Amino acid sequence: MITSVKNETVKAWKKLQKRRERTNTQTFLVEGYHLLQEAKNSNWGIKEIIIQEGVELPSWCENFNITIVSNNVFEHISETRSPQGIAAIIEMKKLEKVVGKHTLLIDSIQDPGNLGTIIRTADAAGFDGVILGNGTVDLYNDKVIRATQGSIFHIPIFEKDLQKVIPELKADGFSIWATALEGATLYHEVSIDTKVAIVLGNEGAGVNKEIINQADKIVKIPIYGQAESLNVSIAAGILMYYAKDSCNK
Structure with a gap:
């Protein structure tokens, strides 16, 4: 002992x-x-x-x-x-390439509770992988791990430069959705492609402009009440389930 x-x-x-x-x-x-x-x-x-x-x-x-x-x-x-x-x-596991039809891209999310919850939701929604971009809180932070409730072990998670990986995803047939407010279409009015990669941005600054410029579609979630915005993990859940449900119809 x-x-x-x-x-x-x-x-x-x-x-x-x-x-x-x-x-x-x-x-x-x-x-x-x-x-x-x-x-x-x-x-x-x-x-x-x-x-x-x-x-x-x-x-x-x-x-x-x-x-x-x-x-x-x-x-x-x-x-x-x-x-x-x-x-x-x-x-740690070393993973090489994203496989499947639904991927989540994380751009500079800082709160470990948010990241852990997003990973857990991606697992529940049946997404095929999560890619963590530069500036994102460490995947193996204790608070992130606990917030995933074990989903960190279920779903492939990668750490990559999003501006480099997006062209690779496009070449593989993915449609890139970036979340933003300006120049955006309501998410439920956008048709779902066979392969979709959804980009979620920093809690305060949102998705990096350079990444938005790489997107095929810019989407937003409507606010019907008086709240200024949605928590990023809630937004992630809405968009991921929409993508999966639409794909299964």
């Missing part, structure tokens, strides 16, 4: 709270029974399981490398308010 927060292994775990270290090691830390089960069920590489003393370990975990730690050590590495006493170091 590891009992000291000064232990070198514990220090290495703690460093995974920083994006640079996650990138360098190509690993990230998840907490809780549900996320760990989802990672296992989706065949992600589980490098190590960390269990707090006195906490029950699921039987399937016995096939993996397990480290028991004291209460103070687990509290030291935990980023949740009410930790369940179980965590794991997960290996």
